[in-house]
Amino acid sequence: MAQQSGGVVRPVISLVCGVLAVVLLPLSLVAVWASIMLTRTTVFVDELTPVVREPQVQEALADGVVTGVLGAVTLQPAVEQVLEGPLRQVATTVVADPRVATAWAGALRSTHRQFVGVLEGRADTGLDSRGRVTMLIPLEIPELEQVLSQVGVTDPAALRPTLEIPLVAASDLATAKRVYAVADAWGVWAPVLVAALALLAAALAHRRRATIGWIAFGWLLGGVGLASALMLGRAPAIDLVREPVVRTLADAAYGLSATWLYAASAVAVGVSVVLLVGVAVSGRSRRR
Known part of the structure; x- marks a missing residue:
């Protein structure tokens, strides 16, 4: 019974960790950006x-x-x-x-x-x-x-x-205070948490290559999704600003500030492609 219980629990934990690693990736990139922009005056300036x-x-x-x-x-x-x-x-x-x-x-x-x-x-x-x-x-x-x-x-x-x-x-x-508190405490550690969840998911999975492949594919979608959200969300975000002068400033600042997130999304996509290629090559080598 203990072996059966362990055989059920490990895949479940692996699945949960894998899903969290995928879902939290774009959020972790935003958290890092927020921690840099909100807490460091020199970087902000x-x-x-x-x-x-x-x-x-x-x-x-x-x-x-x-x-x-x-x-x-x-x-x-x-x-x-x-x-x-x-x-x-x-x-x-x-x-x-x-x-x-x-x-x-x-x-x-x-x-x-x-x-x-x-x-x-x-x-x-x-x-x-x-x-x-x-x-x-x-x-x-x-x-x-x-x-x-x-x-x-x-x-x-x-x-x-x-x-x-x-x-x-x-x-x-009030909202800004909550965002600042989270970004200041966890922003720089968010990508580390995502990587740890991915490693734990792979370590507990019965089919590790497949698990890594699915996580990599999820990261690929997350990176592309974040970049798309930045592009599509610009107009709605700027429209929330009521003051005409501030709206103009916010529009220009959005473009400059989003550059870091675009670069982070590109890195996430690059890492995902490398992992997917590695999984594919490993699978072919094993079949041979």
């Missing part, structure tokens, strides 16, 4: 700094400059209409300046530290009046003085606008 060079982001920042300047002063509608054209020309030129790229990188660094502080529950972390993590980009734009002086505007707030980009709404912070 390096990954998203190039976003500021995207044309659509520069256009969105120029809109923010115009809105910020006009919002800092009180002008007649007719004056605003006349001023908006020259102001937009200045803003479009300024946002392509290296000074803005430097301010962008500094704002990213400060925002990520603030974001981590919120997720870790530190009381000294500040939010805006609506409880959001907001990215603040202070800009020094001497070129504005000439344009604004034509209509008698000398307000420092208009000459030195600070762009405010809300990134995380208060309603999303």
Whole structure:
């Protein structure tokens, strides 16, 4: 009876471990990415700094400059209409300046530290009046003085606008905290767990080559599925962002951030193909 019980239990455990290894593979890749992006400020800044060079982001920042300047002063509608054209020309030129790229990188660094502080529950972390993590980009734009002086505007707030980009709404912070906690604790270990489950499934299986082959095939589908999900999910994910400026930034950041996951998916597919070829060659050799 003991032998029969063991003969039944081992295949069941092998099956469960194999299924978990397949299902958890794409999730483990996302977990690693999240642990790197959410917990490491330097990586976060390096990954998203190039976003500021995207044309659509520069256009969105120029809109923010115009809105910020006009919002800092009180002008007649007719004056605003006349001023908006020259102001937009200045803003479009300024946002392509290296000074803005430097301010962008500094704002990213400060925002990520603030974001981590919120997720870790530190009381000294500040939010805006609506409880959001907001990215603040202070800009020094001497070129504005000439344009604004034509209509008698000398307000420092208009000459030195600070762009405010809300990134995380208060309603999303609870979810973000849970994701951060999991990513921080288990993110880097997730692929190790997947590999351990695959090895355990193969070790307990009666037909090890077949088990390895099915796991490899599942990983192949998982890698392809993750890459497909990244491509198909881009538009729906960006549509969830309500703020126009933030939506533009999120779209550009999505493309850059997804690069790592595409590469990870390619590695998973490559490993799967190697395993499948190895199983096929081993099977032929044994038949001979």
